[in-house]
Amino acid sequence: MNRPPPHTPVNEPPRVGHPPAAPVEDDGDTIHIGELIGTVLQYKWLIAAVTALALCGGIFAAFTATPIYRSDALLQVEEKGKSLSALQDVQAIMSDNVTVSAELEILRSRMILGRVVDRLGLEIFARPAYPPVFGDAFARRHGGSELAGARFGMERYAWGGERIRIESLEVPPSRIGQGMTLLTGQNGMYTLRDRDSRILVTGRVGEPATGSDIQIFISELHARPGTEFIVGRRSRGAAIDALRGQFEVRERGRGSGVLELALRGPDRASLTTVLDEIMNAYVRQNVEHRSAEAENTLVFLESQLPLLKSQLDAAEAAYNNYRQTRGSVDLTMETRSVLGSIVEVDNDIIRLQQQREELRQRYTAEHPRMVALDAQIRRLSTRRNQLEGQVSELPDTQQTALRLRRDVEVSTALYTSLLHSAQQLRVARAGTVGDARIIDSAVVSRGPVAPSQQRILLISVLLGLMAGLGLVFLIRALRVVVEDPETIEKHLGLPVYATIPHSKAEEAISRQSRRGRISGELLAITRPTDDAVESLRSLRTTIHFALLDSSRGSLLITGPSQGVGKSFISKNLGVVLAQSGKTVVLVDADLRKGHMHREFSISREGGVTEYIAGTIELPRIIRATPQDGLKVVTTGQIPPNPSELLMHERFTSLLDTLSGMFDIVIVDAPPILAVSDAAIIARNLGGATLLVARAGRHPIQEIEQSVKRLSQAGVNVKGVIFNDLDVNRQRYRYGYRGYVYRYGYRS
Template identity: 40%
Template sequence: MTRDESGTVVGLPGAEPDAPRARAFGRAPSGSGEAEPTLAELVRIVRGGRWLVMGLAAVFVALGSAYLFLKAPIYEANVVVQVEDHATTVTRLDELSAALGEKPPSDAEMELMRSRTLLESVVDELGLDVEARPRTFPVVGAAVARLHEGPDLAAAPLGLDAYAWGGERIVVKRLQVSDDLLDEPLRVDVGVDGRLEVQGPRGPLARGRVGAPVEGHSDRTRVEMYVSDAVARPGTSFVVTKRRRSDVVDRLQRAVVVTERGKKTGILVAELEDRDPERVAAIVDALAQAYLRQNVERRSAEAAKTLAFLESQLPSLKGSLASAESAVNSYQQRKGTVDLSREAQAMLDRTVEVERQLSELQLQRSELSDRFTDQHPTMMALKEKEDRLRSQRAAINARMKDLPEKELDSTRLARDVKVANDMYMTVLNKVQELRVVKSGTVGTVRIVDHAVVPHEPTSPRPLPVLAVSLLLGLCAGVAAAFARDALEDVASDPDEIERATGVPVYATVPHSPRQVGLVRRRHRRGARAPLLAAADPGDLAIENIRSLRTSLHFALVDAPTNVVAISGPGPGLGKSFVAVNLAHVLAAAERRVLLVDGDLRRGRLHRAFGLSREPGVSELVGQAISAELAIRGTDYPRLDLLSTGHIPPNPADLLASDRFQRILADASRRYDVVLLDTPPILAVTDGLIEARLASVILLVLRAGHHPLREIALTVKRLAQNGIKVHGAVLNDVMARGKDAAYAGYYHYEYRSLKAD
């Protein structure tokens, strides 16, 4: 290693770097394990692809914005109902509590609220199986229509009157179609004075007016429609569809969400989302009302069933009472009135009680026989109780046989009358009670909160959507930056270049913002800008070109001539920038330098010094002028320029001539260093011709610009022509601060103090 005048450490030709390192991804040194990327390398990759990251982030944000614009807003409405423990009725009858039952579990009530039977009534009530919407322009029409506000109709742009642009509406009260038109969109065209024309998939179907039935029949199709209101420009179309009732119920069943607020609270919340805020509120309200109505009907139906059974028993009980009373009257007319003894009266009372209980048990068994089988525990318990009462009745009857005959007959007749009268009055009282219960049933459900029309959509939310879009864009950008770094085989590390080509890197020239400013000033003002080496000698790029001067000094020690060719694989590498500034720093070191513009096709070195293109190489080779006239001085001491001259039609022939070789040989004797700026090696053959005339070949490369295969091909092309590349210059290295050491080469600014 050695140092130049600025103190910058540079590598000698052929020297291996002290700490070779691989790039972050995919290009580890051969023969060694792949190095793990450091945090600094990862940051460098992201910074290098910052425009890619920002571009993808902007794309994703734009996509998110387009999604917000095109996506129809979704509104949510809910209704809260309470399922109570017991029904509130006018009377509380202990006898009916078992028959009317207790409150079902909340899970069962939630399933009932989402049942098909309940939802079918909602669909029929609101006509949800009929969909009617304005026909909008494809893709963006619906979004544009949503932006319209106010009662007036939006103007149709570009004469597109057939589409709706905001404010249009249609109300279809009834729509009946044949089976082949179910789920088929029908186009309804609105004409002048409310005229309507219904178009089907195969042509016109019906014609009519708003406010009157619209009917159309054919061999296979049938349409019956009633439109109560239509607001639109003449010529505007609407799309009306009759959906299958079962499909609408299924979609509604999947869309309705019923949950319990809290655990075992009996507070149920039914929620629904839809694009129309008014319709979604109407649907959940209708759902709650239908559920409340069903609950009341279910509970009143239980009381009605018991009432119907008891009413059916009243005629027979009344007939039995009449028969018993008639038998008593007949007996008294024949035998007269008989006074019963205390024992007979006691047996009569007991017999009446037993018969009454038996009759009630029989009524209960008859009522419960529709619900339970004979093996049910309730039915078996009633049967056992009935058997005990029959045994008691048989025992009483056996004791009554000991009574005198006249007293026995009178006791039996009195018993029949009393039993029949008690049973008839008991059933009649229960019938009256059940009638009160049926008329006063309010159910076990009440609506706590009705649905309100939502004003703000639940989705999409602009802030979360844009935040997620930005995050996805940044992630995609970072991933793309890493992928590009892993897949592209460009050279940005001197170690890679040296390993791939065997050519030592003499210097790494960092990117110079000051040079960018000088170029912009020249383009903006149209005037010559000074060289960077003259305008800012302490610039970091110039310091590294000075290190190149030192390396070039050692390379020229054993060289047969002092002609140095500066070349590169292709155009746009900064080759001319390196050539003119290297010439300046060589001249500043008390050396006479001749800068030759050997690019006879696109050479522009004369612009850097404010000179004209002619005269130059073309005129000198053609012997039109002498070397004293062709070689012109510059504003910088000890630095002369030989420009291209006029652009010849045959530059390769001129450069391959003996005359050009003698010109270079003469210049080599008159100057300390001759810098020959050649055309790109891979572009034209001119560069190879000129490189053969030089003793030292410098290859200018641009960091992050060349694939390694391109650099290797350039070195191979030169080697095939017997030309050895002595060193490379890695130009325009984008590195700042800590990132400057990413390639194993370090750049430090060390400016001189200003004079007092």
């Protein structure tokens, strides 16, 4: 079984005499999934807060959103390729294909919707004036027929249960589309005002009112006195467009001829009324169209009947006169056959010519139906010419008798046919039935179909998560800070002596200390198995190598800025060194903001300041601590000139004396970028200088500037202590390299 190569923990001391291995260059375009997961976990509470805020917004949107209801109905349209069933003889004249797609457009047309708008008065709009933002939601949730009481002192707004019905409203063209305010009064009185609060009309419910070119009739008004309504009249076109925007129609099943009509809107009570009226208007116009078709055909036939009657009378008179002058003329069987054919052909030609005359009013000569009729007429004319040729071979008497007889029979047949058709049309006109019928009347849905509250909440949560993640990665993009100790080694060439993980126990101790609940508690004493303490023990080993080429066993700890945890490392490192049998003294050299005395629950007075001033002897400034082998020297009184005191020869002699008395002297120095005190102390200390950097706190340039500042003062920084590393994030980012190795006793 193959084993992965052994990994050297970050806390392992650098090997003496061997240069560190070159770091592996990371491709800037590589996306580390583990790093993304670690970033999300690091900012999980921010993401949760943004998501919760978005969810609250979604709840508010779901509460205030206007519910939309849906009413639907079914309508059947028969596709016909024929006209009235009674008009078989004039079928081609009245033939008109009815397609479902055409009927769909008719249903959406201004002709149908305009009739609905006119009949129901949809140009008039009237609604209660609700409080802004949330008033409509409160009013919708008011139950019962009683009026809701005013809330928050807003008497003029409607809060639920208000009703108004305006039967008619006439306004001048200049006020079309403008809203007016109707203010209710006592005993059914009301006042109509314009936008400038000028009174336009004063009236009473149930009585017409006129004023300022405005006529209004209100049949119902149910509201508290002083309640406001918004009323007005929009243009007919705007009302039709608004109705068309709420109206839907489609064919249910291809080729079925069944149309599904639907109407959406917030007013649940009016949806069925409006949708039923749309269907009724469509059915009425369908019947009117069919009746008008029969009426037009009947008018045409009645205009032709007198002409045909006169032609028939003239033909009969001519035939009778010829027979009287020539005597009885008998037609042979052959002549009768030719006569029947000629009569049949002439009747067909006349019918086709009448059809062509009817179609000529609707179509051009190039229309396919006109071209087909012309072709049929030409074929029949050719046939008639052939029959005329046969007639020309007969004797003159027979030809004349045949011609006159033909005129009589043709006129008689055509007149009888049209007279019969006219009678059928008169009957059909009285009982015309359209091609459309209502299958299901309008029914409104029980609950709202939109918006979906569940969908709103789900979308708000998703948007909150996306916004939270976007905010997190924006913060990460704007914060160019060091998150990985390898970055320091790669850019600055400094060894990282120790990586101190974030300690929740130390966080709790600091929080309780700030609240005054505890004092003088050290993590290395109370939580010796904490991961941070284990890392300090590794640092203890590393310090041995750092002090090999130093003339003194002295250690200065500083950082780029305050708040990086140098005091935490100084005091707990002192405890860990003392626990290994070393004698250690911790000197608080931050004469500006030093607080080491609070960490050990001792007084500030009697420290470095008093020793330099010569007011106290050395043994009195060395204080005992709860840990054997560890002593502490406080700052003393805060002086007005800390830099000058640190440059005093007595401070240098203090460090020299303490180096002779203790195995290790740890000096907690001020931040190097804030003041120059750390450089002064390090130059006089003569030991090793360690720089504390906090994860996610500094840009690499800040750490580089700190090293440069110390180098300019002649101080060589031995290494860096990387503090407060988020172990969980590193675990996801680097896999096994992010783990902190834990090993301890278990009871």
